[in-house]
Amino acid sequence: MLEKKQIIDWIDNFTAVIAEKKDYLTELDAAIGDADHGINMNRGFQKVSEKLPTVIDRDIGTILKTVSMTLISTVGGASGPLYGTFFLKASAVAAQKEELTPEELVQLLQAGLEGVMYRGKAQLEDKTMIDALSPAVDAFKQSLANNNSELEGLQKAVDAAEEGMKKTIPLIARKGRASYLGERSMGHQDPGATSSYLMLKTLLESVR
Amino acid sequence: MKKLINNPEDVVRENLAGMAVAHPDIIKVHFEPNFIYRADAPIQDKVAIVSGSGSGHEPLYNGCVGYGMLDAACPGEVFTAPTPDQMLEAAKIVNSGSGVLYLVNNYSGDVMNYEMAAELAMSEGIRVLNIIIDDDVAVKDSLYTQGRRGVGTSVLAAKICGAAAEAKYDLKQIAELTRKVNLNGRSMGMALTSCITPQKGTPLFDLGDNEIEFGIGIHGEPGRERLPLKTADEITEMMALSIIEDSAYKRVLREWDEDKEEWTDIELIDPPLASGDSVLAFVNGMGGTPLPELYIVYRKLAEICEKKGLKIVRNLVGSYITSLEMQGCSITLLKMDDELIKLWDAPVNTVSFRWGM
Numbered sequence: 001m002l003e004k005k006q007i008i009d010w011i012d013n014f015t016a017v018i019a020e021k022k023d024y025l026t027e028l029d030a031a032i033g034d035a036d037h038g039i040n041m042n043r044g045f046q047k048v049s050e051k052l053p054t055v056i057d058r059d060i061g062t063i064l065k066t067v068s069m070t071l072i073s074t075v076g077g078a079s080g081p082l083y084g085t086f087f088l089k090a091s092a093v094a095a096q097k098e099e100l101t102p103e104e105l106v107q108l109l110q111a112g113l114e115g116v117m118y119r120g121k122a123q124l125e126d127k128t129m130i131d132a133l134s135p136a137v138d139a140f141k142q143s144l145a146n147n148n149s150e151l152e153g154l155q156k157a158v159d160a161a162e163e164g165m166k167k168t169i170p171l172i173a174r175k176g177r178a179s180y181l182g183e184r185s186m187g188h189q190d191p192g193a194t195s196s197y198l199m200l201k202t203l204l205e206s207v208r
Numbered sequence: 209m210k211k212l213i214n215n216p217e218d219v220v221r222e223n224l225a226g227m228a229v230a231h232p233d234i235i236k237v238h239f240e241p242n243f244i245y246r247a248d249a250p251i252q253d254k255v256a257i258v259s260g261s262g263s264g265h266e267p268l269y270n271g272c273v274g275y276g277m278l279d280a281a282c283p284g285e286v287f288t289a290p291t292p293d294q295m296l297e298a299a300k301i302v303n304s305g306s307g308v309l310y311l312v313n314n315y316s317g318d319v320m321n322y323e324m325a326a327e328l329a330m331s332e333g334i335r336v337l338n339i340i341i342d343d344d345v346a347v348k349d350s351l352y353t354q355g356r357r358g359v360g361t362s363v364l365a366a367k368i369c370g371a372a373a374e375a376k377y378d379l380k381q382i383a384e385l386t387r388k389v390n391l392n393g394r395s396m397g398m399a400l401t402s403c404i405t406p407q408k409g410t411p412l413f414d415l416g417d418n419e420i421e422f423g424i425g426i427h428g429e430p431g432r433e434r435l436p437l438k439t440a441d442e443i444t445e446m447m448a449l450s451i452i453e454d455s456a457y458k459r460v461l462r463e464w465d466e467d468k469e470e471w472t473d474i475e476l477i478d479p480p481l482a483s484g485d486s487v488l489a490f491v492n493g494m495g496g497t498p499l500p501e502l503y504i505v506y507r508k509l510a511e512i513c514e515k516k517g518l519k520i521v522r523n524l525v526g527s528y529i530t531s532l533e534m535q536g537c538s539i540t541l542l543k544m545d546d547e548l549i550k551l552w553d554a555p556v557n558t559v560s561f562r563w564g565m
Binding site for chain 1: 241262284285287288289290291292293315316317320321323324347352353354357405407408412425427429431462
């Protein structure tokens with residue numbers, strides 16, 4: 001069972017991770033994009049940390065929706081609508097809830113993933129966030145189906161996300177600005193897959 | 209790197225503040241969310257046209273707001289797509305009830321933020337259509353990439369569609385016209401140097417003293433290929449032929465279907481240019497290239513067009529869609545007909561475009 005406090009910790013911790021990894025994410029983006037992923041994500045999550053205290057007494061859905069709307073209006077670029085949509089779709093699953101069962105947590109991540117796929121029109125192996133998120137959701141689902149605990153499931157999800165992130169290195173980008181590089185995008189890890197992996201890793205650490 | 213700025217974080221806001229005090233007769237500026245809008249907005253019985261992309265391409269779009277062109281421009285951070293709240297608030301102010309056209313460049317960030325903006329505006333009862341500009345022939349296929357980028361044709365579409373709005377075309381007619389301009393426009397760009405965003409402070413890519421980047425977009429992203437430096441005539445010929453010899457281009461774009469009330473994929477095909485066509489020839493500077501060099505390019509371009517049987521009926525030479533201080537240029541050829549010529553010639557009064565008034 002996941003309590004509201006852990007969701008708030010997740011957002012707080014991810015804000016700190018993004019601030020810490022800002023330059024790293026920007027460097028990854030400089031190689032195949034336009035060198036702003038860390039800067040934009042950090043601007044958005046700094047604003048989230050300002051807004052979060054105003055809704056911590058509300059339900060998880062409201063909290064995640066606040067994260068979403070804040071990201072949508074402050075991040076810009078492609079990450080703004082994509083992470084904004086992830087949290088928006090996730091918030092709908094958590095509406096009115098003060099805690100989440102493991103099954104609900106999977107549904108929440110699944111809804112976020114589907115939102116990102118629709119908005120970004122991306123599929124697996126396009127060298128995007130999907131490459132970390134999609135295998136993570138599958139692994140989490142599979143683990144719960146095998147009667148593993150929530151923590152074990154999340155650990156599997158994070159492992160799958162990390163593997164998916166690393167698998168983006170040899171891929172040729174087919175979406176976003178990196179796609180214009182064609183074969184020149186090979187050999188670089190996707191910044192969006194990296195931040196998505198960090199998001200799930202932080203979730204695990206906040207639940208543990 | 210030296211820049212005439214105060215703080216990197218303040219570049220976008222201070223630019224807007226300067227424009228507000230310089231041109232109060234033409235524009236007003238709204239902060240948080242940031243957008244520039246016509247001083248006399250909303251204009252009764254007129255469709256409003258809203259555009260804007262990342263900052264760093266000035267005078268597009270900030271300098272294109274005013275009579276006969278855009279009703280509002282929404283500048284994002286430098287090279288970062290603007291956010292939906294900007295386009296939503298801008299639409300609320302400039303919409304007269306005749307609807308709003310969002311003119312969108314085909315970059316993934318722009319497309320997604322404008323889709324979300326349209327959804328929000330429609331949920332508030334504003335009629336909105338998004339039309340995408342994707343004219344950059346440097347991008348060959350749309351199957352394995354985001355597809356062609358929106359570059360020079362955006363400038364021409366803003367002018368032509370703005371004139372159509374003044375001429376009281378309705379929203380559907382303007383959407384159709386914008387598609388037509390997009391399908392008739394083709395562009396190709398090159399860079400002699402990289403550009404430097406204020407936030408990063410160093411060049412976005414390394415280009416040797418004797419190298420050029422051919423087939424660039426407008427965000428400092430690397431282009432189609434890197435080549436040894438050539439003469440202006442050789443470079444002009446390469447760019448012009450890439451456009452003139454480009455075959456029909458097929459792609460799928462997502463547009464809002466008002467009847468079904470959902471986003472729908474539509475397939476569009478550009479007809480290639482053919483001998484006997486009339487064109488508008490646009491030679492655009494990337495920000496760091498002096499005007500004489502652009503005329504050197506134009507001179508050669510005119511010669512090539514004549515040889516290929518293309519009749520230049522209108523032209524535009526200058527830096528209108530830039531990439532900060534990048535040295536380089538782009539060429540856009542827009543196939544013209546009587547309707548487009550009439551709308552191009554119609555009066556306009558913005559900070560950067562002013563004629564016929």
